[in-house]
Amino acid sequence: MPTITSVDVIDVRFPTSATLDGSDAMNPDGDYSAAYVVLGTDGDLEGYGLTFTIGRGNDLCVAAARQIGARLTGRDVDELAADLGGLYREIMADSQMRWLGPEKGVVHLSAAAVLNAAWDLAARRAGKPLWRFVADMTPEELVAACDFRYLSDALTPEEAVEMLARLAPTREERVAELARDGYPAYTTTPGWLGYSDDKLRRLCREAIADGWTHIKLKVGANIDDDIRRLGIAREEIGERTLMIDANQVWDVPEAIEWVNRLAPYAPLWIEEPTSPDDILGHAAIRKAIAPTGVATGEHAHNRVMFKQLLQAGAIDYCQIDSCRLASVNEIVPVMLMAAKFGVPVCPHAGGVGLCELVQHMSVVDYVCVSGTLEGRVLEYVDHLHEHFTDPVRIERGRYRLPGLPGYSAQMHPESIAAYRYPDGHEWAG
Amino acid sequence: MPTITSVDVIDVRFPTSATLDGSDAMNPDGDYSAAYVVLGTDGDLEGYGLTFTIGRGNDLCVAAARQIGARLTGRDVDELAADLGGLYREIMADSQMRWLGPEKGVVHLSAAAVLNAAWDLAARRAGKPLWRFVADMTPEELVAACDFRYLSDALTPEEAVEMLARLAPTREERVAELARDGYPAYTTTPGWLGYSDDKLRRLCREAIADGWTHIKLKVGANIDDDIRRLGIAREEIGERTLMIDANQVWDVPEAIEWVNRLAPYAPLWIEEPTSPDDILGHAAIRKAIAPTGVATGEHAHNRVMFKQLLQAGAIDYCQIDSCRLASVNEIVPVMLMAAKFGVPVCPHAGGVGLCELVQHMSVVDYVCVSGTLEGRVLEYVDHLHEHFTDPVRIERGRYRLPGLPGYSAQMHPESIAAYRYPDGHEWAG
Numbered sequence: 001m002p003t004i005t006s007v008d009v010i011d012v013r014f015p016t017s018a019t020l021d022g023s024d025a026m027n028p029d030g031d032y033s034a035a036y037v038v039l040g041t042d043g044d045l046e047g048y049g050l051t052f053t054i055g056r057g058n059d060l061c062v063a064a065a066r067q068i069g070a071r072l073t074g075r076d077v078d079e080l081a082a083d084l085g086g087l088y089r090e091i092m093a094d095s096q097m098r099w100l101g102p103e104k105g106v107v108h109l110s111a112a113a114v115l116n117a118a119w120d121l122a123a124r125r126a127g128k129p130l131w132r133f134v135a136d137m138t139p140e141e142l143v144a145a146c147d148f149r150y151l152s153d154a155l156t157p158e159e160a161v162e163m164l165a166r167l168a169p170t171r172e173e174r175v176a177e178l179a180r181d182g183y184p185a186y187t188t189t190p191g192w193l194g195y196s197d198d199k200l201r202r203l204c205r206e207a208i209a210d211g212w213t214h215i216k217l218k219v220g221a222n223i224d225d226d227i228r229r230l231g232i233a234r235e236e237i238g239e240r241t242l243m244i245d246a247n248q249v250w251d252v253p254e255a256i257e258w259v260n261r262l263a264p265y266a267p268l269w270i271e272e273p274t275s276p277d278d279i280l281g282h283a284a285i286r287k288a289i290a291p292t293g294v295a296t297g298e299h300a301h302n303r304v305m306f307k308q309l310l311q312a313g314a315i316d317y318c319q320i321d322s323c324r325l326a327s328v329n330e331i332v333p334v335m336l337m338a339a340k341f342g343v344p345v346c347p348h349a350g351g352v353g354l355c356e357l358v359q360h361m362s363v364v365d366y367v368c369v370s371g372t373l374e375g376r377v378l379e380y381v382d383h384l385h386e387h388f389t390d391p392v393r394i395e396r397g398r399y400r401l402p403g404l405p406g407y408s409a410q411m412h413p414e415s416i417a418a419y420r421y422p423d424g425h426e427w428a429g
Numbered sequence: 430m431p432t433i434t435s436v437d438v439i440d441v442r443f444p445t446s447a448t449l450d451g452s453d454a455m456n457p458d459g460d461y462s463a464a465y466v467v468l469g470t471d472g473d474l475e476g477y478g479l480t481f482t483i484g485r486g487n488d489l490c491v492a493a494a495r496q497i498g499a500r501l502t503g504r505d506v507d508e509l510a511a512d513l514g515g516l517y518r519e520i521m522a523d524s525q526m527r528w529l530g531p532e533k534g535v536v537h538l539s540a541a542a543v544l545n546a547a548w549d550l551a552a553r554r555a556g557k558p559l560w561r562f563v564a565d566m567t568p569e570e571l572v573a574a575c576d577f578r579y580l581s582d583a584l585t586p587e588e589a590v591e592m593l594a595r596l597a598p599t600r601e602e603r604v605a606e607l608a609r610d611g612y613p614a615y616t617t618t619p620g621w622l623g624y625s626d627d628k629l630r631r632l633c634r635e636a637i638a639d640g641w642t643h644i645k646l647k648v649g650a651n652i653d654d655d656i657r658r659l660g661i662a663r664e665e666i667g668e669r670t671l672m673i674d675a676n677q678v679w680d681v682p683e684a685i686e687w688v689n690r691l692a693p694y695a696p697l698w699i700e701e702p703t704s705p706d707d708i709l710g711h712a713a714i715r716k717a718i719a720p721t722g723v724a725t726g727e728h729a730h731n732r733v734m735f736k737q738l739l740q741a742g743a744i745d746y747c748q749i750d751s752c753r754l755a756s757v758n759e760i761v762p763v764m765l766m767a768a769k770f771g772v773p774v775c776p777h778a779g780g781v782g783l784c785e786l787v788q789h790m791s792v793v794d795y796v797c798v799s800g801t802l803e804g805r806v807l808e809y810v811d812h813l814h815e816h817f818t819d820p821v822r823i824e825r826g827r828y829r830l831p832g833l834p835g836y837s838a839q840m841h842p843e844s845i846a847a848y849r850y851p852d853g854h855e856w857a858g
Binding site: 053056060063097101107152252280304 | 459579
């Protein structure tokens, strides 16, 4: 019966702006960062979680996660692991903190960090990878861990149990398939906006050589540049699949015009064409640019936004993020709604640790929630994995099934010592 | 040519939870708080602004406002006052901070505090109340100060100039009318959920005696209590107008059922029936409960949400908040859209300083934007005004036109000394 004895939250930042890794039309110079949570116990067991930011303000998430996490000190790990839905509801019920969102912004990002650590701790306690910990829950147990508040006009807990129960008998078949074949993915590594044409071309070639069949490019700063860059990418990748991502830079009419000018390059989807809050705007864009699809979600701040994106027919691809939604408790309901509405879940990843975390959610989607890989591709970006103790493993454009216990968010102590802000030696120097 | 020499942000909290002032179905025990910004200059001039929270986490807004406000140090006040749109865009363009929202939660609340102080400073420098400072701007100047990003599918800057220009020649007539008659208001003072039936009855009687014609009650915790309390209110107020407010507690189907059960008490509107993010949910509720109206907005986190509430036909009353939207720069576009869609703006107030600030915006709505008082009532709550140097003045259920320079957000030094958190003597004791 281990007990949580400490909740540490550390500000870790990587100076990615120096190399323009991660540069896009809205975010030209992010320093990929994490508010990194460590739950200590009176035994050897620890739990690790994080939320992802791009630099300034990471300290706000650290401060919020400390406040939210404080309640975990003294808790029995087994009781916590047996009622992760209760912990979620307790955190969300703090009405004074709720006022600052509600369920959005710094407070929600920080709740994600704390809850990610709690799920990691529970999975480690069980000796299972997070996806397996979830896949071993009964439909009723999983639904009890989820937040269905404000969703009942789209999906009730009872429907969710039925959906999960239909797939439960065949879960192990899909696990075996993933263990054999991996989970399909795409790469954003070649396409950052700050990269030169030569670097774009070289990275496209390398991606193809590495077995990638789907590649994503950043667009939206300059239409002529976009046309030239898409031309280069198409030359290199041939008939393989190309996606584009505008990172919210356009108004609705501008998005329609711009994307239609890029249609000759046959992108599968345009990602974040406008404000992530603009559900009706995404729906209008989707109508006007078909057959190019619309993808969004990395900044959709909670399950209520996803509910409406689905209800409004606003998206072709549902891009959950493992650090913006408040952990498994909120992600699973979104995946259930996406399955009900027939929209594939293609998670956002990249940043710091997002690939490590969200791969577990894609496995849960296939094994427990949707039962299909049709239209699914999970984002991959080749940055910063070396800082994690259990980094993602990619083979020929597919994620290998994670095998170690936990949610894969643990960082190396050396990385934390180097990049903690502002006193790590990479920053203090 | 005064220069800004300091940006101080103070954590001020009032222990309102002790008396259940402000208690509702979602927020049973708020401690009304402000992240209070003081812009100091090398002269006598100062600028005051705030954002409002209900307790825990106010420190997060203080920390964020310090980061956002830091850029103001060293600025020339006259240059700042001449380009408040530029300041707004500069703050919003910080992509690292933007990631934490975008344009929502702690960062946006804190941007509001800083920008409120900048507008206050500009108005004081001009020797004018904030509403007069705005009413003396030409349509082109006011539109240049506003944020129209993501709005062009609903309202373009050019349309906005036209709308403002149509009413510009008659602005002074409406100012004269408000100076004579005041601005229509309603009171929420009697209706907090934590108050006993006797207190509710007594406060309704007092409100009528004071000339109020519109009274709002909190609902949503227990249907039988609601029926009993609405019965008491109706007994006391007769044919006067009654509004109800659920503070987001219901799912969509529950909201419809609950509100229809309260229909016999003929509420003018149900406020915040469900998640503030649920645009489509509000639209569904509105259809199902007519003729009871739907009001929301105090938690609508930015102009994009208001745009959609209007586009979707989701609201009968548009409840802007002067501390959740990012100051005049974002409020005026929302008021313009509301005018275009024919929806009356009935601001949210109460809390700490919200009445003081938002009264200026209702004056701007009438004088510059909509030109009508039809369907308009501005919220009033009788709490904490004594802490302000230029408190609102209410006469017979109407706000009197503010007359002193600035945005009315300055607090008494004694109040700050007493209630600053955690070291003020009201907290340290």
